[in-house]
Amino acid sequence: MSKYMKPEKVETYWFETYGCQMNIAESNALKTMLEGVGVQEANDEESADIVIINTCSVRKSAENRVWGRLGNYSRIKKEHPMILIVIGCMAQRLLDELQTEAPWVDYVLGTNDKQKVVEIATGHDKIIRDESYEFLLSYYKEGDYSTFVPIMNGCNNFCTYCIVPYVRGREVSRSLDSIIEEVKFLDSKKVREITLLGQNVNSYNFVDADNNKITFPILLEKVCEVANNIQWIRFESPHPKDFSDELIQVIKKEEKVAKHLHIPLQSGNSRILKKMNRIYDREKYLNLIAKIRKEIPNVTFATDVMVGFPSETEEECLDTLSAMEILRCNEAYMYFWNPREGTPATKMDGQISNEIKHQRLQKIIDRQQEIFSEEKTKYAKGIHTVLVTKKSRNDKEQMLSRDEHNQMVAFNPICELKPGDLVKVEYLSVNGNTIVGKQV
Numbered sequence: 001m002s003k004y005m006k007p008e009k010v011e012t013y014w015f016e017t018y019g020c021q022m023n024i025a026e027s028n029a030l031k032t033m034l035e036g037v038g039v040q041e042a043n044d045e046e047s048a049d050i051v052i053i054n055t056c057s058v059r060k061s062a063e064n065r066v067w068g069r070l071g072n073y074s075r076i077k078k079e080h081p082m083i084l085i086v087i088g089c090m091a092q093r094l095l096d097e098l099q100t101e102a103p104w105v106d107y108v109l110g111t112n113d114k115q116k117v118v119e120i121a122t123g124h125d126k127i128i129r130d131e132s133y134e135f136l137l138s139y140y141k142e143g144d145y146s147t148f149v150p151i152m153n154g155c156n157n158f159c160t161y162c163i164v165p166y167v168r169g170r171e172v173s174r175s176l177d178s179i180i181e182e183v184k185f186l187d188s189k190k191v192r193e194i195t196l197l198g199q200n201v202n203s204y205n206f207v208d209a210d211n212n213k214i215t216f217p218i219l220l221e222k223v224c225e226v227a228n229n230i231q232w233i234r235f236e237s238p239h240p241k242d243f244s245d246e247l248i249q250v251i252k253k254e255e256k257v258a259k260h261l262h263i264p265l266q267s268g269n270s271r272i273l274k275k276m277n278r279i280y281d282r283e284k285y286l287n288l289i290a291k292i293r294k295e296i297p298n299v300t301f302a303t304d305v306m307v308g309f310p311s312e313t314e315e316e317c318l319d320t321l322s323a324m325e326i327l328r329c330n331e332a333y334m335y336f337w338n339p340r341e342g343t344p345a346t347k348m349d350g351q352i353s354n355e356i357k358h359q360r361l362q363k364i365i366d367r368q369q370e371i372f373s374e375e376k377t378k379y380a381k382g383i384h385t386v387l388v389t390k391k392s393r394n395d396k397e398q399m400l401s402r403d404e405h406n407q408m409v410a411f412n413p414i415c416e417l418k419p420g421d422l423v424k425v426e427y428l429s430v431n432g433n434t435i436v437g438k439q440v
């Protein structure tokens with residue numbers, strides 16, 4: 001008899017989710033589906049009948065964490081009957097290895113097979129692998145006031161450092177009807193903020209039954225038409241090459257579309273961008289930013305930058321710094337390149353030492369921190385609508401909130417407030433990364 005036991009009936013679940021917003025959205029949807037068949041959230045992983053680990057492969061460290069957690073579950077499973085399932089990108093990439101190295105894992109389900117978790121929980125565990133990706137009906141979790149709406153999955157771009165196209169497959173767009181139905185449902189639930197989600201969100205491309213081609217700008221307009229209670233519509237992550245003039249006009253025209261755009265730069269040097277296969281160069285990226293600023297003067301930006309890509313010189317890294325000076329974003333995800341097994345960049349000449357990568361990253365972070373602070377100081381005035389998120393931990397009298405531009409705002413409430421409420425706050429000063437204001 002196996003030393004690992006399985007429960008007779010599945011009544012409770014436990015999720016561990018790693019990685020991107022798409023994984024968070026998919027885990028939310030699966031939780032709702034499990035609750036729909038009577039399986040409730042457990043108090044902890046030790047007491048759950050079914051445990052699902054939703055994995056990420058973007059960085060080696062994310063995979064290492066999951067290997068560590070699997071070791072822990074090998075112990076728990078010996079003491080407590082449990083079904084253990086690994087889903088997501090790592091399950092797709094390392095299916096055989098997971099089955100061989102962690103035989104106590106009961107099921108390994110790749111990116112197309114996640115919804116089979118529900119079949120397993122209800123005892124219908126004849127797993128037939130799906131060839132294609134299926135969107136779930138809804139990604140909402142009861143009580144959410146801010147939620148993700150996946151609209152496409154996969155990527156056709158093959159940036160040379162990225163594992164996503166290999167684990168998520170080619171781009172698939174969700175049907176327009178299904179997206180609109182979900183947005184109407186979220187609106188009826190008084191969700192305040194939605195984020196349309198996809199690895200390459202603005203390459204959304206759906207052909208409906210009448211052969212109409214629905215592109216991302218068209219979709220965005222249609223989503224705005226059904227958003228009443230929803231205050232802000234955001235989208236993540238767009239690719240600069242697909243950021244059309246038509247899209248800029250829709251963002252400009254539609255009040256509900258947040259005027260805060262995340263447009264990944266990655267590098268400010270055209271030679272490095274070419275080696276990354278980003279399909280734009282420095283000039284095109286900066287022209288796009290200038291065009292958006294001209295059309296939408298109150299816009300703010302977030303970006304991603306990566307330093308230390310193979311063969312990057314000191315001067316080329318300074319090009320990234322100078323592009324950041326022009327961009328002056330109020331959010332930035334800054335990191336150094338790490339070899340990702342299975343991607344072309346791993347085999348490129350000119351690998352850079354960790355010491356130099358750290359130095360370059362630190363330089364970018366230091367300057368960007370100054371830019372954040374300069375931008376916040378300029379911005380902290382006037383009256384703004386904010387979305388209440390939680391009570392401050394440092395000052396129990398204060399509430400924390402976020403605004404349209406994703407800035408954190410602290411204020412003393414003048415009435416009873418709860419997360420998800422929208423209120424007006426007058427901005428008065430800046431304290432570190434937080435704007436301080438008063439409710440009006």
Ligand code: SF4
Nearest residue numbers: 155157158159162164
């Ligand atoms: S656009 Fe590039 S970085 Fe983004 S998911 Fe596709 S391959 Fe990865």
